[in-house]
Amino acid sequence: DAKTTQPPSMDCAEGRAANLPCNHSTISGNEYVYWYRQIHSQGPQYIIHGLKNNETNEMASLIITEDRKSSTLILPHATLRDTAVYYCIVRGNYGGSQGNLIFGKGTKLSVKP
């Protein structure tokens, strides 16, 4: 089963920042936090991942608390095209092992005009 807890749904106004929380209180020291999203019935899309430092890329920012028990994905200026289900996933990055992605139910983000 997924090792994360996310709210089932959130709304965000277009142009505003979307802040999506995730709890992962049982995360272990070698496990990363990954975020993916799924727009309608398309394949999941990788967004960002991090271990303990905050991360930023062209899509989003990831803020991880100091105790690593929770994180927040930030979409700085949400657009209608960001409406999707967002998945927070904890996974180990072992040298040659697979560390498969296990999806939970995610957060359905609705961006409204």
Place this chain on the structure above:
Amino acid sequence: EPEVTQTPSHQVTQMGQEVILRCVPISNHLYFYWYRQILGQKVEFLVSFYNNEISEKSEIFDDQFSVERPDGSNFTLKIRSTKLEDSAMYFCASRGQGAINYGYTFGSGTRLTVV
């Protein structure tokens, strides 16, 4: 940007028939995966494949399922005798190796409908 390509996009088959779903992973990727998503439900892990063998499989991946990488570019999922409950979206994914390659790239999926 490199893509994972899946064919066909939609397959309709009769119960009991064999189906093969095809995937072309990103060319320099080494790890390959199949997932499925029944309508309205979670994305479920089926199987992972590395170095020409299955590395892990879920309870869903029973004897009716098999995977193959026949020619070094394609990665296929075969369902021997389809059941109604196999109707789902099937997603292929691949992953490279190394610090910058920890994200999976998913294909756009094959919608399998068993009638």
